[in-house]
Amino acid sequence: xxxxxxxxxxxxxxxxxxxxxQWNETLWALRASExxxxxTRAYHLEHFDLTGxxxxxxxASARQIACYLLRRLTGYSYPMxxxxxxxxxxxxxxxxxxxxxxxxxMPDRKRVIDAMAYAIExxxxxxxxxxx
Numbered sequence: 001x002x003x004x005x006x007x008x009x010x011x012x013x014x015x016x017x018x019x020x021x022q023w024n025e026t027l028w029a030l031r032a033s034e035x036x037x038x039x040t041r042a043y044h045l046e047h048f049d050l051t052g053x054x055x056x057x058x059x060a061s062a063r064q065i066a067c068y069l070l071r072r073l074t075g076y077s078y079p080m081x082x083x084x085x086x087x088x089x090x091x092x093x094x095x096x097x098x099x100x101x102x103x104x105x106m107p108d109r110k111r112v113i114d115a116m117a118y119a120i121e122x123x124x125x126x127x128x129x130x131x132x
Contacts, residue, residue, distance in 0.1 A: 031074055032084060034120050039066045042116065051086045065113060067092050068099035073120055 040047055043062035050063050063085060070081045071092070078089040078096075085092070103110040 031120060032070055032076070034123070035069045035073060035116075036066060036084075038116055038119060039069065051084075063087075064095035064099050065116070067095035068113065069117060069120070071096050073117060 036047060036050060039045075039062050040050060043058065045059065045062055049059050050066055066085065067081055067087075070076055070084065071078070076084075078092045081087075081092045082089040099113065103113055
C-alpha cells in the first residue's frame with residue numbers, strides 16, 4: 001500500500017499490519033506442513049493417506065489427530081482444515097470432537113497427542129520421534 005503523503009503514520013501502520021498477517025500466514029502454513037509430516041511419520045503413513053479416500057481405522061485415527069492438531073496449533077477454521085485434508089468442514093468438526101473426547105477419557109491418548117503438539121511447538125527441544 002502506498003500513500004502520496006511522505007512518512008504517513010497510518011500507511012506505515014497498515015503496512016506493518018499487512019506484513020504481520022503475511023508472516024503469521026506463512027508460519028501457520030509451515031506449521032500445518034509440520035503437523036501433517038509428524039502425524040504421517042508417527043503412524044507410518046504417507047501424506048496422501050491423510051488426504052485420500054481410505055477410511056481404515058488406522059488411517060481415520062491418524063487423520064482425526066491431524067484435524068485436532070491443525071485446529072489446536074494453527075487456529076485454522078474448520079473449512080480451511082477441510083480444504084487441507086480434502087474433507088467437508090463437518091467431518092473436521094466431528095474429528096476434532098472425537099479426539100477431544102478421547103483425550104478426556106484416555107490418558108495415554110492425551111499423552112501421545114500432547115507430545116505431538118509439544119514436538120511441533122518446540123522443534124529444537126524435541127528431537128525424539130513421537131511413537132504411537
